[in-house]
Amino acid sequence: MFVNGEQRELPDGSTVADVLTATVKDVQGIAVALNGEVVRRGRWSETVVTDGAKVEILTAVQGG
Numbered sequence: 001m002f003v004n005g006e007q008r009e010l011p012d013g014s015t016v017a018d019v020l021t022a023t024v025k026d027v028q029g030i031a032v033a034l035n036g037e038v039v040r041r042g043r044w045s046e047t048v049v050t051d052g053a054k055v056e057i058l059t060a061v062q063g064g
Helices: 016-023
Strands: 030-034 037-039 054-059
Touching (some): 016 054
């Protein structure tokens, strides 16, 4: 799988929640897209990330 453009190796059957646990310290203000589709926070633990998938982790930034 690719996370923010970088290839990552995680066990088969890993979920979006598993990807976040492996890559970020705090999930506050985080949004996740899987293959270009936003994954709702309530579905992170049930959404499986398949081999070759593209995960984008976005952080909200305040200011202007």
